[in-house]
Amino acid sequence: MKRVAVIVFPGSNCDADALAAARDAGSDAYFVWHRDTTLQGADVVVLPGGFSYGDYLRSGAIARFAPVMTAVAEHARAGGSVLGICNGFQILCEAGLLPGGLMRNARLRFLSCPAWVRVEQPDTPFTCLYERGEVLEIPIAHGDGRYVVDARTAAELEATGRVVWRYVRDNPNGSTNDIAGVTNTGHNVVGIMPHPERRNAPALGGQDGARVFLSMEARHATQHAVDVRARDGRHLRV
Amino acid sequence: MSAFRVEVRVMPRAALLDPQGQAVEHALHALGFGEVAQVRMGKHLVLEVKAATRDEALARARAMCDRLLANPVTEDYDVVVGGGAAR
Numbered sequence: 001m002k003r004v005a006v007i008v009f010p011g012s013n014c015d016a017d018a019l020a021a022a023r024d025a026g027s028d029a030y031f032v033w034h035r036d037t038t039l040q041g042a043d044v045v046v047l048p049g050g051f052s053y054g055d056y057l058r059s060g061a062i063a064r065f066a067p068v069m070t071a072v073a074e075h076a077r078a079g080g081s082v083l084g085i086c087n088g089f090q091i092l093c094e095a096g097l098l099p100g101g102l103m104r105n106a107r108l109r110f111l112s113c114p115a116w117v118r119v120e121q122p123d124t125p126f127t128c129l130y131e132r133g134e135v136l137e138i139p140i141a142h143g144d145g146r147y148v149v150d151a152r153t154a155a156e157l158e159a160t161g162r163v164v165w166r167y168v169r170d171n172p173n174g175s176t177n178d179i180a181g182v183t184n185t186g187h188n189v190v191g192i193m194p195h196p197e198r199r200n201a202p203a204l205g206g207q208d209g210a211r212v213f214l215s216m217e218a219r220h221a222t223q224h225a226v227d228v229r230a231r232d233g234r235h236l237r238v
Numbered sequence: 239m240s241a242f243r244v245e246v247r248v249m250p251r252a253a254l255l256d257p258q259g260q261a262v263e264h265a266l267h268a269l270g271f272g273e274v275a276q277v278r279m280g281k282h283l284v285l286e287v288k289a290a291t292r293d294e295a296l297a298r299a300r301a302m303c304d305r306l307l308a309n310p311v312t313e314d315y316d317v318v319v320g321g322g323a324a325r
Contacts, residue, residue, distance in 0.1 A: 058309055062306075100311060103309040107257065148311070149311070175253060
């Protein structure tokens, strides 16, 4: 069982869902307030979605200077796993822990709808239970979701397998190269614009996002080997 | 020490799509302002900065831009320091 710290900023609104998704996957998940300076022995850090600090100035621009972010950056630099979902992805980009930035959707409108993404990189702590090329249905809910990065960095991300998810069928926000999620050079810091925590159980209309959280347990399993198998279309820990 | 009025202009990088600017441009065209093109939209911040000299106020304001006010990946900025009023 891994210890998963879900960071709560003023304006986070997917923190409870992220905590529940991590617990459903078998993790020992708990909240850490943005003013705290320790992660309480976390194996994995999750920066949840929402509108931290009201998205003032730029999405994530002020949250990245929250006291807890010093500990998050240290955790990341030591190779610890960090997942940023939506606003969390924006914060990781603002903090320089991931390349690029997120700008206003190309069609301006705030989008809250299903999106389809293809898994491009299963070699991360959050995708190791997916197959390369799997297409997942995961909802999006963002106004500033257009991932932009300069051409040279985009080419480097592609060449080094650091695009983790890519939109298929439709690119909802106009992101560079249809990118929906990326990772850092160490593959331990991952950002994703869609919300896997909103799609982790049949009651939510599907569970394509569940293995993001199950992957954390599988990847870090040392004492408790976790075997995840699909049975009758449901992913179970056995 | 003087208090300098510092104006910071933050604009989306020229190479990047600016959908807000485009929407404003379309609205202007719809109103009959057909002569308008290349509308881009950014932010304008006005600060009061205490400093010994204009140059110091400029340097501090630039440091603020680099750390917080602008995102170097997506935005460019420029800084104008107005007159200092002696305190």
